[in-house]
Amino acid sequence: MGSGRWAVVDQRRGKGAGRAIAYCLLPIAFLLAAPAAAYTVYVTNEKDNTVSVLDSEKLEVVRTVKVGQRPRGVILSKDHKWLLVCASDDNNVQVFDARNMEYVRTLPSGPDPELFVLHPSGNPLYIANEDDNLVTVVDIETGKAVAEIPVGVEPEGMGVSPDGKLLVNTSETTNMAHFIDTATNQIIDNVLVDSRPRVAEFKADGSQVWVSAEIGGTVTVIDPNTRKILGKVEFQIPGVSQDAIQPVGVRISKDGKRAFVALGPANRVAVVDTATFRVERYLLVGQRVWQLAFTPDEKLLFTTNGTSNDVSVIDVERLRVVRSIKVGRYPWGVVVAPF
Amino acid sequence: MGENASCRPSRGSSRGACWSALLLGTAAAVQLAPATLAQGQPQAPAEVEAAAPTAGVQRISIVMARELRERPPPLSLLDFPPQDDGVAGARLATDDNNTTGRFLKQQFALDVVESASVPELIAEVEKRVRAGAGLVVADMSAEALLQLSDALKGRDALVINAGSADDRLREADCRANMVHTAPSRAMLADGLAQYLVWKQWRRWLLVRGTGRDDEAFAEALRRAAKRFGGKIVEERVFKVETGSRRADGGHEQIQQQIPAFTQNVPSYDVLLVADEGEQFGEYFPYRTWDARPVAGTQGLTPMSWHPALEQWGATQFQNRFRRLANRPMRPLDYNVWVAVRSVGEAATRTKSAVPKALIAYIRSPELDLAAFKGRRLSYRGWDGQLRQPILVGTAKLPITVSPQHGFLHQHSELDTLGVDRPESGCKAYEEGNRQ
Numbered sequence: 001m002g003s004g005r006w007a008v009v010d011q012r013r014g015k016g017a018g019r020a021i022a023y024c025l026l027p028i029a030f031l032l033a034a035p036a037a038a039y040t041v042y043v044t045n046e047k048d049n050t051v052s053v054l055d056s057e058k059l060e061v062v063r064t065v066k067v068g069q070r071p072r073g074v075i076l077s078k079d080h081k082w083l084l085v086c087a088s089d090d091n092n093v094q095v096f097d098a099r100n101m102e103y104v105r106t107l108p109s110g111p112d113p114e115l116f117v118l119h120p121s122g123n124p125l126y127i128a129n130e131d132d133n134l135v136t137v138v139d140i141e142t143g144k145a146v147a148e149i150p151v152g153v154e155p156e157g158m159g160v161s162p163d164g165k166l167l168v169n170t171s172e173t174t175n176m177a178h179f180i181d182t183a184t185n186q187i188i189d190n191v192l193v194d195s196r197p198r199v200a201e202f203k204a205d206g207s208q209v210w211v212s213a214e215i216g217g218t219v220t221v222i223d224p225n226t227r228k229i230l231g232k233v234e235f236q237i238p239g240v241s242q243d244a245i246q247p248v249g250v251r252i253s254k255d256g257k258r259a260f261v262a263l264g265p266a267n268r269v270a271v272v273d274t275a276t277f278r279v280e281r282y283l284l285v286g287q288r289v290w291q292l293a294f295t296p297d298e299k300l301l302f303t304t305n306g307t308s309n310d311v312s313v314i315d316v317e318r319l320r321v322v323r324s325i326k327v328g329r330y331p332w333g334v335v336v337a338p339f
Numbered sequence: 340m341g342e343n344a345s346c347r348p349s350r351g352s353s354r355g356a357c358w359s360a361l362l363l364g365t366a367a368a369v370q371l372a373p374a375t376l377a378q379g380q381p382q383a384p385a386e387v388e389a390a391a392p393t394a395g396v397q398r399i400s401i402v403m404a405r406e407l408r409e410r411p412p413p414l415s416l417l418d419f420p421p422q423d424d425g426v427a428g429a430r431l432a433t434d435d436n437n438t439t440g441r442f443l444k445q446q447f448a449l450d451v452v453e454s455a456s457v458p459e460l461i462a463e464v465e466k467r468v469r470a471g472a473g474l475v476v477a478d479m480s481a482e483a484l485l486q487l488s489d490a491l492k493g494r495d496a497l498v499i500n501a502g503s504a505d506d507r508l509r510e511a512d513c514r515a516n517m518v519h520t521a522p523s524r525a526m527l528a529d530g531l532a533q534y535l536v537w538k539q540w541r542r543w544l545l546v547r548g549t550g551r552d553d554e555a556f557a558e559a560l561r562r563a564a565k566r567f568g569g570k571i572v573e574e575r576v577f578k579v580e581t582g583s584r585r586a587d588g589g590h591e592q593i594q595q596q597i598p599a600f601t602q603n604v605p606s607y608d609v610l611l612v613a614d615e616g617e618q619f620g621e622y623f624p625y626r627t628w629d630a631r632p633v634a635g636t637q638g639l640t641p642m643s644w645h646p647a648l649e650q651w652g653a654t655q656f657q658n659r660f661r662r663l664a665n666r667p668m669r670p671l672d673y674n675v676w677v678a679v680r681s682v683g684e685a686a687t688r689t690k691s692a693v694p695k696a697l698i699a700y701i702r703s704p705e706l707d708l709a710a711f712k713g714r715r716l717s718y719r720g721w722d723g724q725l726r727q728p729i730l731v732g733t734a735k736l737p738i739t740v741s742p743q744h745g746f747l748h749q750h751s752e753l754d755t756l757g758v759d760r761p762e763s764g765c766k767a768y769e770e771g772n773r774q
Contacts, residue, residue: 112655130655133438153438154655172652173709174439175687190442192687195709196652215709241752243714265713 039295040098040337041302042083043311044071045328051085052327053101054302056295056336059313059323065101068094073115074333077140078122083335084140086113086127093127093138098337108145110136115199115333117158117167119182126167128155135169137185147185151178159200159209166224168209170197177211177220179227189227193220201250201259203274210259212247219247219261221277231277233261233270240266249292251301253316260301260314262289269303269312271319283321285312293334304331397445397692399436400472401682403429403675404464404487405453406479413617417734420669425478425501426451427664428672429679434663436683445686449679457483461490468496473694476678478502478671481512488514497698499681501674506559509722509758513765518701518723520643520674520681524559526757527641530729530741531634532563533755537743540608544601544631545574546623547613556636557613567746572605579618597626611635638733644673645730645737651713677710677725681718684708712740714753722765726753 038057045052049071053063068087075084076098083098086109093107093116109116112131119126124146125138135155137147152174159168160182167180170193177200179189194216201210208230211220219233235245246264252274253259259272268282269289286305293302294316301314305324311331313323403426413419421427429449436447450467454460457479464475464487473496477484481503488498500508500519508514509523522530535541543564547557557574564571577600601610601623610627612635614620620637632639646667649657660668668676684707685700686692700706701718708716712728719726729741742752754760 112658130652131658152442153435154652171439173435174442175684175709176439176442178442187442195707195715215715216707217715243751243753246713 037295037297037299040339041293041295041311042074042098042335042337043302043304043327043331044074044085044333045330046070046072046306046332047330048328050328051083051096051101052331054311054325054327056300056302059325061325061327063101064328065096067096068092072332073113074335075116075118076335076337078118078120080337080339082140083337084116084118084125086116086333088112088114088130093125095140099339105143107138107140107143108136109138110134110145110148115156115158117160119160120162120164126158126160126169128158128169130154130156130172133171135167135180149180149185149187151187152176152190157197157199157211159202161202161209161224162204162206168200168202168211168224170200170211172196172198172214175213175216177209177222179224191220191222191227191229193222194218194232198248199250201252203252203256204254205256207256208274210250210252212250212261214246214248214264217242217245217247219250219259219272233259233272233277233279235261235263235266235270235279235282237263237266237268237282240268248290249303251292251294253294253298260292262292262303264288264290265307267305269301269314281319283314283319285314285321286310286324291333293336295336296338302334302336304334306330306332395444397443397686397690398448399445399474399682399686399692399697400448400450400467401429401433401679402464402467402472402475403449403451403679404460404475404477404479405451406457406460406477406483407453407455408480409455411616411618414619414621415617418617420671421664421666423664424669425671425675427660427666428668428675429476431660431663431672432676432679432683435659435680436686439683439687443687443690445692447679447683447686457486461487465490468494471694473497473698474682475499476501476675478675481505481508484508484517485512485514488517491516495695495698497694497701499678501678502671505555506758509724510764513722513768515767518718518725520677520725521671522641522643522727522729523724523757524556525562526724526727526729528556528559528563529566529756531639531641531731532560532567532569533741533743533746534639534731534739535609535634536567536569537745540632541569542605542607543569543571543609543611544604544607545571545611545613546577546600547574548577548579548616548618548620550616552615553613556615560611560613560635571611572607575600575604577614577619593622594626597622598628601627601629607631609634610638612637639731639738640733641729641731641741642670643727643729644668644670645732647732647735648711648730648737650737650740651711653711656711677708677716677727680710681706681708719754719760721760721763722758722768724757726751728753729756 041054043052051065052061055062069089071085073086083096085094093109095104109127110129113127114130116127127136135149152171154172157170169178177191194213196215198214199212209224221230245266249262251260261270270279271281285303286308288306289303291304303312310324315322433449452463476499498517504524506523547553610633612620614636624633685697689696706717730737732738742755746755748755
């Protein structure tokens with residue numbers, strides 16, 4: 001990777017045209033120099049108001065970019081052109097050019113956006129508004145909010161089925177997974193789960209949705225078609241008190257065989273066999289691990305460790321933690337681009 | 340946005356959104372209740388029942404009983420309690436319960452009863468319990484709580500004490516029909532002591548007032564010193580000269596008095612003050628003879644809630660409260676919120692509105708309450724005390740949260756705070772639980 005690639009350390013929003021021209025050249029330089037399977041990893045640092053940009057091959061931070069206040073949820077647009085960041089304290093979603101981290105625009109989000117998910121078609125964006133008991137539906141092309149869906153108290157986790165027909169939102173104080181028909185934006189069913197549900201993650205084949213409960217200490221697996229609970233993943237770690245086991249982030253491998261669950265202040269990621277809902281192994285990572293993201297080839301898994309200010313890198317095949325990389329303060333969300 | 344469309348009755352899937360419209364009405368009705376009652380017109384519970392005749396809806400009525408007490412004014416103008424102290428917490432929890440309830444066809448109503456006369460207050464509560472409201476959240480003195488508990492004996496009713504820290508309600512005078520969301524003095528003192536010991540500030544000078552409550556808190560501190568390895572190097576009693584709490588000028592004499600009062604003591608790390616009536620403790624910070632921090636009922640203080648806590652998702656909770664009450668959330672608001680949310684959680688999980696079922700769930704170890712403290716909360720099986728972390732902070736910010744790292748327990752580290760099962764002197768509770 002060319003050393004000039006990330007020449008500018010801090011990139012504030014809304015810069016002049018001069019810098020934009022300079023950046024036009026960068027993707028070309030990158031293409032020439034990049035070895036295969038090097039990806040870009042974006043980590044939001046909740047306390048620093050920055051995004052750390054990491055290189056998945058060098059396993060180091062290549063750039064730190066100033067963003068809006070209290071960045072948390074982070075995703076990429078379907079074409080990977082845009083990086084979308086929930087700026088919770090600015091009450092909006094900020095859009096950056098994923099290649100050069102130039103600020104593009106701001107999307108309305110409703111108050112206090114925390115987590116969001118894109119429809120598999122690439123539009124619209126569904127945002128959980130934790131302060132308002134709402135899910136806001138935003139058309140990312142026009143930048144307009146098109147619907148608001150009233151849900152339970154403190155909506156947080158957002159998952160959408162691979163066919164795009166079903167949206168699942170979790171509400172932290174109501175303790176439910178709300179199943180929403182994306183055609184009508186209406187709730188069709190509510191499934192009670194354990195306390196403080198944080199994340200909803202669909203299996204790639206759409207057959208299951210996994211919902212983590214932070215205070216309940218479990219992950220509930222639900223059949224999205226019947227809304228029946230198929231099973232519950234429970235965790236026990238020798239020497240770690242049950243109170244400290246607080247599942248948040250969940251990622252399931254594309255083949256559907258393994259799930260990875262971040263266990264918060266237990267400082268571990270659980271590797272779960274999806275056939276039995278049993279934990280195969282616990283991997284020791286940094287402190288208060290919350291969110292997770294695979295590289296596109298699923299060889300690596302990145303974890304955000306809130307209180308130790310780092311990300312851990314897990315070798316998915318060997319189930320080993322291979323590196324920890326210092327990022328900003330209170331790293332929260334993570335996403336990986338296929339370039 | 341799309342709200343009108345969502346209430347079209349022809350669509351089966353639109354029920355969720357229609358519920359929200361219906362409940363907005365309910366929430367407004369609930370908020371009116373305290374005002375009506377303040378004018379001395381207690382609402383008959385039967386009328387509440389009749390108010391919303393919707394089929395298939397479970398209604399859960401929660402009574403909040405407030406004993407209006409005369410308290411001497413605090414030293415600081417900032418410390419006068421707001422009129423809706425505690426009640427605002429009940430209103431927020433009722434709103435939260437109703438937001439969840441709309442998905443389960445459960446409606447929660449809050450019925451606030453308040454009086455300066457304990458017999459009148461108890462009579463009003465009894466009336467409501469006879470009409471089927473089995474859950475009573477109380478902000479009352481220890482003496483009044485015991486009378487209320489005895490009046491409700493044998494009924495399907497539970498008193499949830501949100502206002503009294505008195506340890507005897509959890510010990511010798513514990514009652515089988517009472518649980519406590521307010522932390523006991525022992526829990527508060529233990530929370531503070533763990534932090535001081537963690538800091539290696541182990542030598543304490545204890546200054547207490549002459550009131551019974553001051554002595555009770557001082558006793559909790561002595562107990563905590565013994566448990567966690569603190570040492571009280573000396574105890575002094577501070578006598579408050581009654582009179583006007585403010586004189587024009589005032590500071591000149593205090594500036595002389597406090598240094599003199601704290602002179603000639605064995606060397607110590609922290610001055611602990613036991614002044615529950617808020618009559619003199621605030622005089623000590625920055626005025627002691629030796630430069631020492633002040634902790635206890637003033638200075639660095641243990642508490643169930645801090646208005647500036649932002650960890651564990653508390654920010655949204657604080658925002659919600661501020662929008663509703665137009666002020667920061669106080670510990671009493673939090674204790675009441677937890678009490679009313681315990682009922683809501685029990686209703687959600689049992690899918691019942693029957694007091695007996697709700698009470699059984701609240702007391703069971705299955706209760707798993709998420710309450711913005713980063714841990715699941717539940718009620719102790721031996722004395723009904725809510726197991727919860729204790730925040731330790733100054734007026735502006737939380738400084739730490741106990742239990743502190745390193746204080747271990749074979750079941751739950753939260754049980755290092757307060758009276759643990761083997762030490763418990765609560766007999767009635769055990770008998771009650773055996774039923």
